[in-house]
Amino acid sequence: xxxxxxxxxxxxxxxxxxxxxxxxxxxxxxxxxxxxxxxxxxxxxxxxxxxxxxxxxxxxxxxxxxxxxxxxxxxxxxxxxxxxxxxxxxxxxxxxxxxxxxxxxxxxxxxxxxxxxxxxxxxxxxxxxxxxxxxxxxxxxxxxxxxxxxxxxxxxxxxxxxxxxxxxxxxxxxxxxxxxxxxxxxxxxxxxxxxxxxxxxxxxxxxxxxxxxxxxxxxxxxxxxxxxxxxxxxxxxxxxxxxxxxxxxxxxxxxxxxxxxxxxxxxxxxxxxxxxxxxxxxxxxxxxxxxxxxxxxxxxxxxxxxxxxxxxxxxxxxxxxxxxxxxxxxxxxxxxxxxxxxxxxx
Numbered sequence: 001x002x003x004x005x006x007x008x009x010x011x012x013x014x015x016x017x018x019x020x021x022x023x024x025x026x027x028x029x030x031x032x033x034x035x036x037x038x039x040x041x042x043x044x045x046x047x048x049x050x051x052x053x054x055x056x057x058x059x060x061x062x063x064x065x066x067x068x069x070x071x072x073x074x075x076x077x078x079x080x081x082x083x084x085x086x087x088x089x090x091x092x093x094x095x096x097x098x099x100x101x102x103x104x105x106x107x108x109x110x111x112x113x114x115x116x117x118x119x120x121x122x123x124x125x126x127x128x129x130x131x132x133x134x135x136x137x138x139x140x141x142x143x144x145x146x147x148x149x150x151x152x153x154x155x156x157x158x159x160x161x162x163x164x165x166x167x168x169x170x171x172x173x174x175x176x177x178x179x180x181x182x183x184x185x186x187x188x189x190x191x192x193x194x195x196x197x198x199x200x201x202x203x204x205x206x207x208x209x210x211x212x213x214x215x216x217x218x219x220x221x222x223x224x225x226x227x228x229x230x231x232x233x234x235x236x237x238x239x240x241x242x243x244x245x246x247x248x249x250x251x252x253x254x255x256x257x258x259x260x261x262x263x264x265x266x267x268x269x270x271x272x273x274x275x276x277x278x279x280x281x282x283x284x285x286x287x288x289x290x291x292x293x294x295x296x297x298x299x300x301x302x303x304x305x306x307x308x309x310x311x312x313x314x315x316x317x318x319x320x321x322x323x324x325x326x327x328x329x330x331x332x333x334x335x336x337x338x339x340x341x342x343x344x345x346x
Contacts (some may be wrong), residue, residue, distance in 0.1 A: 019067045022110075023081040024292075024317065026324040034084040035077065036068060039101065041287050043091040044158060065289045067097075069307050071104040072129040074264045076196060078110035078311040086115045086139075090287070093122040098134035106134030113249060115139065117180075120165035121158050127172035137249065139178040144188050145195065153188065166204055167250060176247035178205045179266075183226040199264030206249050207254050207267035212296075228268040232257070235266060253279065277327035283320065291317070293324040 010135025025031050041059050074082065085105055092098060093116075113136050120140040126179075142162040144150045151157045159215075162179065169177050181188075181195050194207050196325055208231045211224050235241060235257075244265050246256030254267035284292040301320040306313055 036086045036284045038287045039092045040090040040095045055335045069099040085112045099129045100231045102133035111320050123165040124168040127168045131172040138174045141180045162332045178267040194233045202264045209269045228270045251344040
């Protein structure tokens with residue numbers, strides 16, 4: 001399997017956050033219990049809002065954390081309150097033997113929920129194996145229901161069929177199933193009602209996400225952002241929406257609604273027009289072993305050298321929480337050095 005790289009060391013400072021048994025909070029009192037784990041920076045798509053067409057300078061295989069090292073991070077942080085995990089990328093399903101990692105994580109005491117974020121291309125062939133390994137649920141990113149438009153947005157033709165992928169996940173018992181749609185004005189915003197209609201007969205949760213213009217992806221700007229209020233207005237023009245509690249697990253920052261008698265729900269996520277930083281409960285582990293405390297912040301704490309040398313991660317984790325920023329600065333176009341969302345798995 002792959003190995004991690006060596007980067008700049010970190011200097012420990014006195015962490016101002018002291019852990020309660022089984023619980024850790026950041027400097028603003030937010031309980032941090034959710035870790036998003038990027039297992040690769042690579043992807044089989046080149047989505048317009050996520051990655052440049054030419055790709056990025058990839059991390060060498062030798063620079064990627066091994067599965068055993070990822071499991072070691074989780075094993076050390078679980079007693080400090082870590083309860084929920086999400087496996088991301090890039091596209092995590094292109095990393096070989098992903099089910100092996102899921103099994104390792106499932107065996108760690110204290111971990112209550114393991115989710116996967118994926119573009120869904122490989123779900124028909126992988127869903128059953130991942131479920132058997134202990135995966136609980138999936139989020140599928142899908143920005144069009146039209147095959148020719150999928151190719152245009154993803155800039156790859158991999159014959160992706162959202163409905164087939166979601167049904168494969170459902171058949172494997174992976175649920176709740178969430179479908180994430182990044183809404184882009186003039187690109188796919190004419191499909192809002194079509195995506196919402198999927199929830200009438202399927203127990204799926206379709207979430208519309210405001211576009212986050214990031215880094216070098218200058219072809220997509222704030223002019224392409226469709227505010228959530230407009231999204232909901234378009235859906236309500238089809239039929240009434242009632243507020244809903246949403247899925248039983250992992251509803252995070254989304255706000256949910258339901259059509260009358262619908263099997264699933266419609267959700268909205270508003271990183272641009274209504275930020276939810278005050279409720280943030282997460283940190284991110286990059287594929288090369290850096291703990292990133294804010295998606296669009298520039299604060300990171302290096303963990304991989306500690307993992308390699310047997311240094312306990314607890315003090316590093318507390319340092320990270322003591323320095324976690326209050327809010328992101330995306331609205332000021334500060335993106336923490338990110339060139340693309342694919343670098344941290346979103």
